[in-house]
Amino acid sequence: MTTAKTTKKAAKPTRRRAAKPAxxxxxxxxxIEFYRQMLMIRRFxxxxxxxxxxxxxxxxxxxxIGQEAVAVGVQTALKDGxxxxxxxxxxxxxxxxxxxxxxxxxxxxxxxxxVSRGKGGSMHMFDPARGFYGGHGIVGAQVSLGTGLGFAAxxxxxxxxxxxxxxxxxxxxxxxxxxxxxxRIWNLPVIYIIENNQxxxxxxxxxxxxxxxxxxRGESFRIPGKQVDGMNVLxxxxxxxxxxxxxxxxxxxxxxxMKTYRYRGHxxxxxxxxxxxxxxxxxxxxxxxxxxxxxxxxxxxxMDEAGLKDIDREIKAAVADAAxxxxxxxxxDLSELYTDVLA
Amino acid sequence: MAIxxxxxxxxxxxxxxxxxxWLKKEGDTVEAGDVLAEIETDKATMEVxxxxxxxxxxxxxxxxxxxxxxxxxxxxxxxxxxxxxxxxVASKAEAAPAPAPAVEAPAAAPAAPIxxxxxxxxxxxxxxxxxxxxxxxxxxxxxxxxxxxxxxxxFVMGEEVAEYQGAYKVTQGLLQEFGADRVIDTPITEHGxxxxxxxAAFSGLKPVIEFMTFNFAMQAxxxxxxxxxxxxxxxxxxxxxxxxxxxxxxxxSRVGAxxxxxxxxxxxxxxxxxxxxxxxxADCKGLLKAAIRDPNPVVFLENELMxxxxxxxxxxxxxxxxxxxxxxxxxxxxxxxxxxxxTVGEALKAADKLAEQGISAEVIDxxxxxxxxxETVIESxxxxxxxxxxxxxxxxxxxxxxxxxxLMEKAFDWLDAPVTRVNSVDVPLPYANNLEKAAVVNADxxxxxxxxxxxxx
Numbered sequence: 074m075t076t077a078k079t080t081k082k083a084a085k086p087t088r089r090r091a092a093k094p095a096x097x098x099x100x101x102x103x104x105i106e107f108y109r110q111m112l113m114i115r116r117f118x119x120x121x122x123x124x125x126x127x128x129x130x131x132x133x134x135x136x137x138i139g140q141e142a143v144a145v146g147v148q149t150a151l152k153d154g155x156x157x158x159x160x161x162x163x164x165x166x167x168x169x170x171x172x173x174x175x176x177x178x179x180x181x182x183x184x185x186x187x188v189s190r191g192k193g194g195s196m197h198m199f200d201p202a203r204g205f206y207g208g209h210g211i212v213g214a215q216v217s218l219g220t221g222l223g224f225a226a227x228x229x230x231x232x233x234x235x236x237x238x239x240x241x242x243x244x245x246x247x248x249x250x251x252x253x254x255x256x257r258i259w260n261l262p263v264i265y266i267i268e269n270n271q272x273x274x275x276x277x278x279x280x281x282x283x284x285x286x287x288x289x290r291g292e293s294f295r296i297p298g299k300q301v302d303g304m305n306v307l308x309x310x311x312x313x314x315x316x317x318x319x320x321x322x323x324x325x326x327x328x329x330x331m332k333t334y335r336y337r338g339h340x341x342x343x344x345x346x347x348x349x350x351x352x353x354x355x356x357x358x359x360x361x362x363x364x365x366x367x368x369x370x371x372x373x374x375x376m377d378e379a380g381l382k383d384i385d386r387e388i389k390a391a392v393a394d395a396a397x398x399x400x401x402x403x404x405x406d407l408s409e410l411y412t413d414v415l416a
Numbered sequence: 417m418a419i420x421x422x423x424x425x426x427x428x429x430x431x432x433x434x435x436x437x438w439l440k441k442e443g444d445t446v447e448a449g450d451v452l453a454e455i456e457t458d459k460a461t462m463e464v465x466x467x468x469x470x471x472x473x474x475x476x477x478x479x480x481x482x483x484x485x486x487x488x489x490x491x492x493x494x495x496x497x498x499x500x501x502x503x504x505v506a507s508k509a510e511a512a513p514a515p516a517p518a519v520e521a522p523a524a525a526p527a528a529p530i531x532x533x534x535x536x537x538x539x540x541x542x543x544x545x546x547x548x549x550x551x552x553x554x555x556x557x558x559x560x561x562x563x564x565x566x567x568x569x570x571f572v573m574g575e576e577v578a579e580y581q582g583a584y585k586v587t588q589g590l591l592q593e594f595g596a597d598r599v600i601d602t603p604i605t606e607h608g609x610x611x612x613x614x615x616a617a618f619s620g621l622k623p624v625i626e627f628m629t630f631n632f633a634m635q636a637x638x639x640x641x642x643x644x645x646x647x648x649x650x651x652x653x654x655x656x657x658x659x660x661x662x663x664x665x666x667x668x669s670r671v672g673a674x675x676x677x678x679x680x681x682x683x684x685x686x687x688x689x690x691x692x693x694x695x696x697x698a699d700c701k702g703l704l705k706a707a708i709r710d711p712n713p714v715v716f717l718e719n720e721l722m723x724x725x726x727x728x729x730x731x732x733x734x735x736x737x738x739x740x741x742x743x744x745x746x747x748x749x750x751x752x753x754x755x756x757x758x759t760v761g762e763a764l765k766a767a768d769k770l771a772e773q774g775i776s777a778e779v780i781d782x783x784x785x786x787x788x789x790x791e792t793v794i795e796s797x798x799x800x801x802x803x804x805x806x807x808x809x810x811x812x813x814x815x816x817x818x819x820x821x822x823l824m825e826k827a828f829d830w831l832d833a834p835v836t837r838v839n840s841v842d843v844p845l846p847y848a849n850n851l852e853k854a855a856v857v858n859a860d861x862x863x864x865x866x867x868x869x870x871x872x873x
Contacts, residue, residue, distance in 0.1 A: 156619065190652035199651035206618050206655065211642050217608050218643055221615020228571070228597070228621060251608025258603070413653040414687050416711035 097146075097310035101375045107149070107306045108370060109384055111141040111363050114165040116392045117174055121164065121181055125341045129400060130181045134195045137165030139336040142362035143268055144169035146309025147236060150317050151204070154231060158206040158219040159238035161196035162268075162335075166238060167208075172200045174391060178399035186402035190409060213246030215239060216265065220252040223263035223326070234262040234320040242273025244287050253294040253326070260325035264316045265291070267330045268303065274339045275347040288330035296326050303331030304360045334360070418503035419468050419493040423477075425486045426455060426462045429669045429721060432483045433457045435490060438475060443500065445471050446493070453479070453490070458553070458724045459585045468493060473500040527774025527872070532767065533747050538698065540737055547728035555697035555729055556586050556662075556718065559704035560624060562734070564594050567622065570708055571598040573609060574626030574663075583628045584664060584723055610636030610661065614643040617659040617713070624708060627663035630679045630717060636661075637682075644713035645688030660707045662716035665693070666758065666808050667856055669721065673844035678809030680756070683715040684785040684818070690739055691786040693717040695760035697727035699783055702737030710739060717785075719758040742789035744796065748778035751866045752796040754819055755806040756782040759857050763806050766862035775870055785815055793819060794827045801832040802869040806862045811839035833869040838862050 099107065118136045125134045137144070140162075148157070148169040159166045167177050172188065180187030180198050188198050198208040206222060209215040219237025226233040243249060244267055256263045267287045271278055278285050288298035297319070302308040309331060316327035334356045338345040345353075370376050423433065434456040440446055446466045453464045473494040477484055484490065494500040550558070564570045571594075576583045578591040578601040591599040602609040606627065613623040627633040633640065644657045667676035683691045690712055694700045700718070707714040729735070745760060746767055755763040760781045767777040778796050782789065797803050803823060805816035816837035823835050841855040867873070 158615070188652070189650055189654070192652050193650040197650035199647070199655045201618070201651075201655055206615070207647070207651070209643070211638060214611060214638065214643055217611020217639065218615035218618065220608070221612035221617070222619055223615075224612055225616040225619040225621050228616070248607045248611060251603070251605040252612065254603055255605065255608055255612060259600075413649045413651075415690070416648070416656060 095311040095315075096305070096307040097314065099307060099310070103149075104366065104370055104375055105384075107145050108363070108366050108381075109388070110145045110169055111306065111366065112385065113174070113388050113391065114141045114144065114168045115363060116388050117168055117178070117395070118164060120392045120396050121178065122337065122341065124178075124182070124396060124399070130195065131183060132194055132196075133161070134181065134341045135162040135339065136335070136337045136341070137162055139356070139361075140268060140270060140303065140333045141165060142306040142309055143266070143303045143331045143333055146306045147238075147266055147313050150310055150313035151234070151236070154204065154226075154233040155236065156204045156206055156219075156222040156226070156233070157236045157238070158215045158222060159208065160212065160215055160240060160243060161208070161210050162240070163198060163208045164195070167198060167200065167205060170200065170203045170205045172198075172203055172205060174395040175398040176200075178395040179402050182399040182402070183404065184399060184402035185405045185409070186398060191405040192409065192413065213239065213243040213248050216243065216246070216249045217252045219265075220256050220261060220263050223256065223261040224259070226262050227259070232262075232321045234264055234317055236264050236266060238266045238268060240273060241267065241269040241271065241278045241282070241287060242276070244290060245273075245281060249290075250294070253291055253296055256326040257291075257294045257296050260323060262320035262323070263326045264313070264320060265296075265326060265328045267328065268333055269330055270333050270335045272335070272339065272347065274343070275345075277347070286330070288328055291326070291328040296328055298328035298330065300330045300332060303333030304362045304365070306362060306366060418473060418495065418498060419470065420489045421452065421466075421491040421493055423484045423486050423488045423490050424455065424464055426457050427459060428671050429724075430457050430486060432485045434482045435477050435479055435484050436461060438479045440472050442472050442475055445469075458551070466493075468495070470495045470498075471500045473498075473503040529772045530774055530776055532771040533776070535746055535764075536744055538737075538743055540702070541698075541730050546731040548731040549726050550697045550701070550729045551724055551726050552697045552700050552718070553584070553586050553588075553723040555701035555727075556704055557588055557590070559701045560587070560708070561590060561593060563705055563708040564590070564598065569620065570622045570624065571600065572624045572626060573600040573602055573613060575602055575604055575628050577601060577626050582626075584720060586718075586723065587626065606632050606635035607639065610639040611643060613659055613661075614639050614657055614713075617644070617657045618647065618655050620656070620658075622658050622660075622708060624660045624662060627661065629675060629720070630663055630665040631675050631677055633661065633663070633679070640683070640689070640713070640715065641686050645686050648712070649688060656711055657713045658711045660704075660714045660716055662704070662707075663718060664720040664723070665717035666719050667840075667845055667852070670847060670849060670852055672847045676845040678807070678840075680717055680785050680807075680809060681814045681818075683717075684788070684815060686786075688713065689786060690714045690784070691717065692739060692784050693757040694783050695722070695745075695757055695781050697725070698729045698735070699737065699743070699781070701729055702735050703739065703783065705734075705736045706739050709736070714739075717757065722758055740784045740787040740789055742792040743781045743783055744778060744792065745781045746777070746779040748776040748800065750776045750800055751802040751804060751870055752778045752780060752793065752800045753804050753806060753862060753866060754780045754782060754793055756785060756815070757808070759806050759808045762857055762859045763862055765859035766806075766866060769859060769863050770866055773867070773872075775866060775872065777866055782815070788818070788822075790819070790822045790826065793823065794830075797823060797827050798830045801830055802866075803831070803835045804838055804862060804865045804869060805835065806838040806857055806865075808840055808857050810842055811837055812842065814839055833871065836865045836869050838865045
């Protein structure tokens with residue numbers, strides 16, 4: 074890999090910090106589409122939570138509720154050939170990437186119609202046809218893997234970018250910094266999206282991180298970073314457009330810290346005793362990404378209540394259809410036990 | 417008293433080297449720290465510095481001399497008050513005590529010796545094939561170079577693989593032929609670059625990830641197992657990971673416990689991986705080429721002590737061997753010795769010693785540890801009815817344990833004696849020369865076990 078660029082830049086550090094918040098100027102159609110996708114993720118996750126409670130979904134199940142603006146703002150900035158990789162809170166990322174809700178829900182229920190034919194489960198789902206490379210259960214692993222997807226994009230001399238999502242918890246894993254270093258040495262087109270929902274399971278960022286401004290974690294690698302209001306899809310999208318342009322131009326990696334919040338526990342089995350009900354309530358009431366966007370659509374007269382209700386109804390029907398499919402679809406044939414171990 | 421300058425040991429495994437060039441001549445005065453000569457080992461060219469000051473009285477080994485053993489005097493240095501023309505050296509060889517004669521156990525009515533069976537040609541090699549002598553190191557390099565010429569998606573990544581030409585010189589010349597986009601030096605970042613390689617393989621590239629040794633791959637084992645081995649299954653076959661993790665494995669020479677472990681059993685435990693641990697240069701070449709072409713993640717375990725060993729390699733344009741096939745290295749009728757990697761050499765020596773004592777041993781090189789070719793072992797045991805499994809590595813949950821268990825399950829009725837494991841001693845590998853020798857597997861230990869299962873003293 075060429076290192077000439079790094080050498081040249083060494084004299085002049087590129088240390089970008091939070092610039093003024095910018096908002097993406099969306100068309101009316103785009104605003105409606107963002108709303109539709111975010112609501113789809115929320116309703117899908119609510120249904121998943123419900124089905125978990127009914128015993129239809131096993132194991133661990135990490136819901137994305139509250140963080141929808143991040144996945145939608147990020148994904149809509151991408152083009153064909155770009156790749157996305159993430160951790161185990163990935164249902165929302167998949168829906169945003171255009172994966173079939175039926176396949177995702179049927180994977181949660183461990184059925185033959187699941188995207189991994191029932192062999193992956195909630196934390197291990199893939200859809201490479203849509204550039205989605207998982208779904209990884211080991212905290213931080215996706216950061217190195219995503220750096221490798223960025224390496225592949227550059228190796229093939231494409232202008233594609235690689236998105237590696239991770240949380241504030243994974244941000245303390247050593248391999249994250251090994252990856253930052255290599256991505257910058259070789260100027261790989263990787264956008265590191267730190268979804269800072271403020272709790273790594275039950276440990277707050279303040280208790281676990283010596284530097285709580287996570288967008289600054291790339292400074293000693295000379296990777297520019299920005300902090301973004303992750304509860305505002307237009308802020309997310311604007312930041313993404315900047316990061317994507319940086320990567321496609323061959324300028325190397327970029328870090329976006331999305332300040333976000335999850336309303337539910339870490340997983341379905343987490344009673345969330347480490348934070349107050351009031352804190353959660355305040356976020357929901359004052360910062361909810363879907364409510365904010367809905368209000369904007371109504372205020373600007375882009376669509377009226379009745380129109381939004383129609384969208385809501387369509388989404389509920391789609392989610393119900395996915396749930397029915399995931400419940401009625403048979404479990405994998407026992408012969409599947411031995412397939413897909415090796416090529 | 418003049419000082420003898422001897423051939424220095426420049427690496428843990430160096431036994432001899434080439435005296436490439438003298439930088440001082442007879443009559444020159446030298447200060448401590450002056451460069452006296454250049455020595456070429458199989459890994460590198462190194463400079464030899466003077467430790468003492470004085471005048472070069474005599475050069476004993478001319479430049480250009482190959483295979484100068486470590487410890488051999490190469491020059492004589494006259495000290496300040498000495499006449500260089502008339503130096504006197506107390507020869508160390510004379511002063512050294514004579515080696516104690518080996519204690520021969522009285523042979524208790526030895527059986528008549530039999531002729532040792534010749535090494536069998538690999539049946540995969542077409543009859544009449546021209547052979548060429550290559551070191552294991554060259555065979556591995558050639559395998560990578562040939563695959564890189566054929567397929568632009570193959571690249572090599574690791575610590576010191578490019579500009580340094582490989583920490584053990586296995587990747588020598590690859591940077592010059594394929595350029596820095598395909599032969600990539602990494603930072604010291606095993607966890608990170610193993611993951612990066614796996615991610616690149618998800619997208620269809622075919623990385624060859626070199627670990628400087630597999631001891632360092634423990635930093636990366638999460639990606640080898642959780643990311644590379646399991647993803648095909650977890651994705652229902654949607655995502656592949658065609659990657660090779662390769663590098664030296666097992667004990668080298670007196671590098672201590674943290675640099676001397678055999679990981680074959682660790683990786684062989686994992687479904688979704690293929691694990692290859694070849695012995696000779698031909699198998700190294702044919703199997704590494706197969707590993708690079710294989711659509712699955714492959715762990716390819718080499719051995720540092722074998723890198724400089726030469727073997728006949730078929731002189732074919734494209735010599736590829738099947739993964740998962742053991743090889744009968746030598747035929748025999750009385751006992752089967754199963755082994756892999758460097759220990760095959762000890763098994764062959766053991767077979768020679770056993771032949772002298774009238775016991776005909778069949779030596780099987782597993783070559784691939786996963787999938788394990790137990791059928792070839794069973795077929796042999798049906799003939800010999802006795803089996804010893806020899807492996808450099810700890811005994812508990814070892815490859816030898818697994819071969820033993822499978823023979824018990826699948827060939828119980830064919831066995832006339834318990835299958836016996838010969839493993840390294842169950843301790844972290846010690847540094848002291850005598851302790852290290854005592855800890856690892858050698859031919860004598862294999863002979864002892866083979867005689868025991870043959871019920872001969």
